[in-house]
Amino acid sequence: MKKRIDTLAFAFLDLLSVVSGWYIFNLYRKSFFPKEDLEILPINSIEFFEKSSIIVAFWIILFLIGGSYRDVYRKSRLTEVGKTLVQTFIGTMIIFFAVLLNDPVDHYQTFYLYFFGLLIIQFLLTSILRSIFLTRIFRRLRSGKLYFKTLLIGGGKRAKNLIREMEGPKGMPGYRFVGFIDPKLNGAPIIENQVPLVGEGIDAIAKAILEFEPEEVFIALEKTEHEKFREIIQILKNHRVIIRIVPDMYDIMLGLVKMQQIFGAILIEASPELFPAWQAPIKRILDIFVSFFAILLLSPVYIYVALRVKLSSDGSILFKQERIGINGKPFFIWKFRSMVENAEKTGPALSSTADQRITPWGKTMRKYRLDELPQFFNVLKGDMSLVGYRPERQFYIDQIVQKAPHYQQLLHIKPGITSWGMVKYGYASNVDEMVDRLKFDLLYIENMSLLVDFKILIYTSLIIVRGRGI
Numbered sequence: 001m002k003k004r005i006d007t008l009a010f011a012f013l014d015l016l017s018v019v020s021g022w023y024i025f026n027l028y029r030k031s032f033f034p035k036e037d038l039e040i041l042p043i044n045s046i047e048f049f050e051k052s053s054i055i056v057a058f059w060i061i062l063f064l065i066g067g068s069y070r071d072v073y074r075k076s077r078l079t080e081v082g083k084t085l086v087q088t089f090i091g092t093m094i095i096f097f098a099v100l101l102n103d104p105v106d107h108y109q110t111f112y113l114y115f116f117g118l119l120i121i122q123f124l125l126t127s128i129l130r131s132i133f134l135t136r137i138f139r140r141l142r143s144g145k146l147y148f149k150t151l152l153i154g155g156g157k158r159a160k161n162l163i164r165e166m167e168g169p170k171g172m173p174g175y176r177f178v179g180f181i182d183p184k185l186n187g188a189p190i191i192e193n194q195v196p197l198v199g200e201g202i203d204a205i206a207k208a209i210l211e212f213e214p215e216e217v218f219i220a221l222e223k224t225e226h227e228k229f230r231e232i233i234q235i236l237k238n239h240r241v242i243i244r245i246v247p248d249m250y251d252i253m254l255g256l257v258k259m260q261q262i263f264g265a266i267l268i269e270a271s272p273e274l275f276p277a278w279q280a281p282i283k284r285i286l287d288i289f290v291s292f293f294a295i296l297l298l299s300p301v302y303i304y305v306a307l308r309v310k311l312s313s314d315g316s317i318l319f320k321q322e323r324i325g326i327n328g329k330p331f332f333i334w335k336f337r338s339m340v341e342n343a344e345k346t347g348p349a350l351s352s353t354a355d356q357r358i359t360p361w362g363k364t365m366r367k368y369r370l371d372e373l374p375q376f377f378n379v380l381k382g383d384m385s386l387v388g389y390r391p392e393r394q395f396y397i398d399q400i401v402q403k404a405p406h407y408q409q410l411l412h413i414k415p416g417i418t419s420w421g422m423v424k425y426g427y428a429s430n431v432d433e434m435v436d437r438l439k440f441d442l443l444y445i446e447n448m449s450l451l452v453d454f455k456i457l458i459y460t461s462l463i464i465v466r467g468r469g470i
Contacts, residue, residue, distance in 0.1 A: 003073065006137070010072045011060070013133055017125040018059040022052050024125075025118045029103075032110050055095065059122075062091050065281045073146065073174070077134045081127050088123040141174030151208055151241075152180035153232060154220035155189025155197070158246050162220045163194055178212040181205055183221065183228060202228055205235050220246040238408045279450050286450075287385050291376040298373065305336055305370050312361035315341030318374060323391035326414045331383040333391060334374035338362030348395045352429035367467045369460075375417045387453040388416025389441040392434070399431045404438055409445060418460040420444040420452075 063069070066087045092115060100114045140146035152159060159180065166172045179198030182189045189197065199208045209217070217236055221229060236243050295302070309317045319337040322330050343349075343357040351358060358366070365371040378384040384391070389410045392400070400407045421440040428434040444452065 007069050007072050010130070010133055011063075011069055013129040014063055014068065014126060015056065015060060017122070017129050018056050019052065021118075021122040021125045022055050025121050028117050028121070029100075029114065032105060032113070055099070058095070059091055062087060062094075065285075067280075072134075073137060073141070073148070075134055075137075077131050077138070080130055080134060084127045084130060085123055088119055088126060092119040092122065138173070144176075147174050147176040148216055149178050149212060149214045150175045150216045150218060151198075151205075151212060151214040152177050152191075152195060152218045152220060153183065153205065154218075154222070154246075155180055155182045155191050156220070156222045157190070158222055159189075159220040160191050160194070162218065162246055163191060175216070178214055179208065181208060183232075202231055202235070205232065206239070209236075209239050209241065214241060216242040216244060218244045218246070234406060237406075240412070282450060283385065283453065286453075287379050290386060291379040294376050295380075301370070302373060305365065305373065308361050309336050309365075313337075313340060313359045322393065323415065324394055324397055324411065325383055325391055326411060328411050330394070331378070331391075333378060333384070336365060336371045336374060338365050338371045348393060350396075350429050351427070369464050372417055379417065383414070385414040385416045387418055387444075387456050388414050389419045389444065390422055391415035396431060396434065400434050400438070403431070404435045406442065407438055410438075410441055413445065413448070418456060420456055423456055423459045423463065 066083065068083070068087070095118065096111070096115050100118075101111065103110075103114070105111065137146065152162075163177075166175060177195045179196045180189070180191060181199045181204055182197060182201075184201045198212065199205070208214075219229070219232060221232075233243070306317045316337055319335045319339075320332045321335075323333045325331045338359060339351070339355075339357040339362055340359060362371070375384060379386060397407065419441055420443060421437040424440045425433075425437040428437050444456075
């Protein structure tokens with residue numbers, strides 16, 4: 001709750017800087033007009049807010065897309081100044097071409113003064129207010145009033161050195177260890193007097209995360225304990241925690257360590273945020289935009305397909321089925337019915353190309369993926385995305401997890417209408433094929449970006465056009 005309030009406060013300061021910046025810029029802008037060609041309204045007037053609301057909304061949306069309101073507690077003041085400069089430069093460029101270029105100026109050099117005037121004013125106001133806010137956050141972290149609950153895995157010399165580096169005068173403020181897990185691999189722990197022991201063995205990790213709900217997990221294994229490293233990472237990936245790893249010289253030489261701060265411990269960070277921060281809001285906006293216009297433009301196709309389903313066989317036009325989505329939350333997926341009514345009256349059963357339950361029109365729909373069209377409504381609702389992984393029923397997830405426990409990683413993102421697995425592998429007719437397809441979906445998670453989404457959508461379109469949906 002407190003974090004949400006601070007995030008809103010951070011956004012309010014941006015709102016204040018945008019409103020003030022636009023007003024100050026308009027005073028500056030007016031100085032280029034000797035006549036009363038450009039009216040400047042009082043900043044506290046309703047008219048000013050009405051006429052400036054679009055500009056203000058634009059800036060806030062730009063900051064939102066840029067990830068400014070994500071995890072305000074972990075922001076670096078210096079890094080944020082650099083991000084603010086990039087954001088204000090992009091925003092100034094857009095406003096310049098959309099609004100300012102229409103001004104009837106006497107000389108083209110005025111436009112240069114416009115551009116740099118708005119850039120400097122907005123950058124200074126935004127960066128100053130943000131720096132003041134983040135300084136206040138840093139002081140709260142330093143004083144211990146604000147902290148991140150952290151679980152430590154490892155109890156040997158590396159763990160001891162990590163604690164010393166973090167608690168030193170130039171350490172990492174804001175971290176509070178809830179306890180440590182003794183991997184029970186080699187040697188006895190030597191940090192019991194500094195951090196409480198909360199579990200022993202690899203199996204205790206998941207239990208400790210559920211009990212103490214840490215935001216971050218630090219891994220400080222000895223060189224002789226590295227044989228269990230992969231297993232530990234696999235357990236942690238099933239939980240929404242930031243993973244920080246104490247590296248050795250080999251990791252540093254490989255370039256795996258990316259420094260984010262000068263002081264404090266040297267750590268490799270693995271964030272639970274799978275999508276780049278600035279791209280995540282864009283992905284959702286594109287989901288809504290594309291789905292809305294797809295439904296609008298394809299409305300004749302919807303009507304035609306619905307009529308063909310109704311005339312081809314007895315039963316309902318639409319088919320709904322419970323699937324498991326992000327964070328294991330169940331939802332109902334919608335399709336045009338491609339099978340006979342009550343096709344699963346004897347229990348869950350996957351389909352295949354020779355499935356007798358599929359109607360003649362259903363085969364045509366599946367060939368061109370027309371049965372998936374209603375899922376654009378699932379995307380608008382927020383249960384799905386355009387690109388993700390194909391959602392499954394709990395009945396089959398339970399069977400998949402027995403053979404491939406890492407399937408749980410998929411549940412960290414929204415399922416999609418299409419996926420890398422669907423493009424590369426296609427439909428699966430049994431659990432073994434689901435497991436084979438899983439590697440492509442996991443590969444997507446490791447490489448998530450808007451560019452990858454666009455590629456998958458393009459290949460999906462080619463599959464549909466060529467009628468290779470089955």
